[in-house]
Amino acid sequence: MSLVIGLTGGIASGKSTVSAMFTDMGITVIDADIEARLAVEPGEKAYNDIVSHFGTEILEDNGTINRPKLGEIIFNNEEKRLLLNSIVHPAVRERMAQKRALAEAANEKAVVLDIPLLFESKLTGLVEKIIVVYVDEQTQLERLMKRNGFSEEEANSRIKSQMPLKDKVGLAAAVIDNSGSIEQSRQQLMDLLSKWGILRAE
Ligand SMILES: CC(C)(COP(=O)(O)OP(=O)(O)OC[C@H]1O[C@@H](n2cnc3c(N)ncnc32)[C@H](O)[C@@H]1O)[C@@H](O)C(=O)NCCC(=O)NCCS
Ligand SMILES: Nc1ncnc2c1ncn2[C@@H]1O[C@H](COP(=O)(O)OP(=O)(O)OP(=O)(O)O)[C@@H](O)[C@H]1O
Numbered sequence: 001m002s003l004v005i006g007l008t009g010g011i012a013s014g015k016s017t018v019s020a021m022f023t024d025m026g027i028t029v030i031d032a033d034i035e036a037r038l039a040v041e042p043g044e045k046a047y048n049d050i051v052s053h054f055g056t057e058i059l060e061d062n063g064t065i066n067r068p069k070l071g072e073i074i075f076n077n078e079e080k081r082l083l084l085n086s087i088v089h090p091a092v093r094e095r096m097a098q099k100r101a102l103a104e105a106a107n108e109k110a111v112v113l114d115i116p117l118l119f120e121s122k123l124t125g126l127v128e129k130i131i132v133v134y135v136d137e138q139t140q141l142e143r144l145m146k147r148n149g150f151s152e153e154e155a156n157s158r159i160k161s162q163m164p165l166k167d168k169v170g171l172a173a174a175v176i177d178n179s180g181s182i183e184q185s186r187q188q189l190m191d192l193l194s195k196w197g198i199l200r201a202e
Helices: 015-024 032-039 045-054 067-074 078-105 137-148 152-160 165-169 182-195
Strands: 003-009 028-031 110-114 129-134 174-177
Touching (some): 003 015, 015 182, 032 078, 032 110
Parallel strands (some): 129 174
């Protein structure tokens, strides 16, 4: 039986950084952001639905979705964001369930589902234990602006579209505080996985 771990947090809180640590340990990570990208490739049902609702203005010349443009629309319009969610999320859920079943069938010790919107989309039933990757608000804002080249306003509109990170902390089985160095976060993860019996204590 695999332990199914949900890895979540807020935008730019460090989920990918922590999920890379799991991958380094040979633990399978299924990433909702990647599945969401695959689900909207040309020819997919979700792609057709997006084009019919948002129009061809959100396409690149080669027919793929212009992600910065769609992002600018949905992070400034709650109704449109919920519409996009209703198109993309069912496809993501289906893809993640398929991959999770494959990892479980292979009898892996643990499998990680990296889902930014685990709580917002009420997907907690998909996982057994939840790890929240936390950073303080100021660090989150600074890292998001730096990583994506966003203005403070652009970064804040994205942060505000999610459940406040500090509210997620209270809903988790464990929290990794990623406000410090990456090495400090790695140590927290190692301690946690030893405690859960996934890694042997050194
Ligand atoms: C709006 C889109 C095109 C912007 O693409 P872009 O490449 O700029 O960002 P990316 O997909 O890498 O997402 C970055 C982060 O933004 C946050 N985010 C993305 N979508 C949403 C959303 N609908 N609501 C709140 N936060 C979101 C997440 O923290 C995510 O990790 C894209 O995020 C999208 O299609 N979103 C809808 C699907 C979705 O909810 N994905 C998130 C997990 S399933
Ligand atoms: N402990 C750290 N110290 C300094 N920078 C960090 C640390 N952890 C992550 N970062 C940087 O902060 C940014 C956000 O981290 P990361 O991409 O892992 O977040 P994320 O939660 O996966 O984001 P998203 O879900 O929005 O894609 C990245 O540019 C990353 O390199």
